[in-house]
Amino acid sequence: MTTPDSQPDVERMLTDAPGAGLPEGAHERISEALRLAETPRSPAVPTHRVALWQAVAAVIVVGAIGFALGRAGAPTGPGPDSGSTDGQRRLAQPGPTVLVQSDIFRRPERRELDVARWSVK
Amino acid sequence: MKRASQRPRHDAPIDWGAFWRERQGDLTPYALALTRNPDEAEELIQVVLTGMIQRDARPESPVSYVFRAMRHAAIDRARRDGADQRAREGLVSIAWVDRDAPSADPAELARLAAALDGLSDEQREVVLLRTRSGLTLAEIGDVIDRPEGTVASRYARGIERLRELMQQERTHDDT
Numbered sequence: 001m002t003t004p005d006s007q008p009d010v011e012r013m014l015t016d017a018p019g020a021g022l023p024e025g026a027h028e029r030i031s032e033a034l035r036l037a038e039t040p041r042s043p044a045v046p047t048h049r050v051a052l053w054q055a056v057a058a059v060i061v062v063g064a065i066g067f068a069l070g071r072a073g074a075p076t077g078p079g080p081d082s083g084s085t086d087g088q089r090r091l092a093q094p095g096p097t098v099l100v101q102s103d104i105f106r107r108p109e110r111r112e113l114d115v116a117r118w119s120v121k
Numbered sequence: 122m123k124r125a126s127q128r129p130r131h132d133a134p135i136d137w138g139a140f141w142r143e144r145q146g147d148l149t150p151y152a153l154a155l156t157r158n159p160d161e162a163e164e165l166i167q168v169v170l171t172g173m174i175q176r177d178a179r180p181e182s183p184v185s186y187v188f189r190a191m192r193h194a195a196i197d198r199a200r201r202d203g204a205d206q207r208a209r210e211g212l213v214s215i216a217w218v219d220r221d222a223p224s225a226d227p228a229e230l231a232r233l234a235a236a237l238d239g240l241s242d243e244q245r246e247v248v249l250l251r252t253r254s255g256l257t258l259a260e261i262g263d264v265i266d267r268p269e270g271t272v273a274s275r276y277a278r279g280i281e282r283l284r285e286l287m288q289q290e291r292t293h294d295d296t
Contacts, residue, residue: 010283013233014252018222019150026163027145033167034138037174 150217155195185263211242236286244279
């Protein structure tokens with residue numbers, strides 16, 4: 001029968017008690033995982049990101065070309081309200097519009113006709 | 122208590138690999154107690170420490186910071202797996218005790234394990250963090266988000282209760 005004097009201290013027992021361990025090799029695996037996590041990233045940009053930016057750049061370039069061509073093909077003559085006073089009868093209302101096929105995008109665009117060309121003298 | 126974002130930080134990066142090598146013996150019992158499974162304990166430690174590296178965490182007190190992260194991860198996992206089971210068994214188990222290990226007094230080891238199981242969940246956690254993981258009472262308070270006085274009270278009552286339970290076990294075995 002144990003006596004109070006022979007009872008080992010509880011705190012000492014807790015400190016000295018055999019503890020269960022992690023699976024075999026766990027310490028090395030964790031150390032390796034930490035080492036890999038600390039490795040700096042490669043400075044090279046991942047290839048999928050390169051392809052993505054290339055696609056974005058292509059869309060921007062094509063869009064800019066199309067815009068420039070579209071601007072170049074716009075009518076340059078005087079509009080219906082240019083203010084000419086040579087007696088030409090002009091339409092009081094805005095000129096009719098027609099559908100014009102764009103050469104680049106083949107998308108119909110509405111443009112106002114230069115009705116001054118067809119003014120009745 | 123200050124939130125983690127309000128606490129002061131280290132200026133220099135922390136070598137978490139060195140931290141793991143120095144604190145393996147302290148982190149393992151707590152991880153086992155939280156997960157009840159050696160494989161999950163390994164996973165918990167790895168996930169928490171690699172997360173520290175990825176976030177470039179530089180806490181003023183790395184020890185309590187890591188233990189607190191492990192505790193929160195275990196709580197989140199318990200909520201996903203089913204709160205009822207953990208509510209019955211408690212957050213911290215006695216899975217860290219190797220009851221099958223060769224011991225000078227196997228009977229005493231068995232009584233210790235049984236006595237630990239008889240503590241409240243809060244007492245068991247504080248006793249474990251103090252005696253096996255080597256945390257100070259202030260660090261434990263930081264981990265469980267309680268004042269140091271509360272931690273000291275739980276620890277003292279936990280040790281006293283352990284003595285009572287072990288004495289009961291001895292008396293029962295002697296008769």
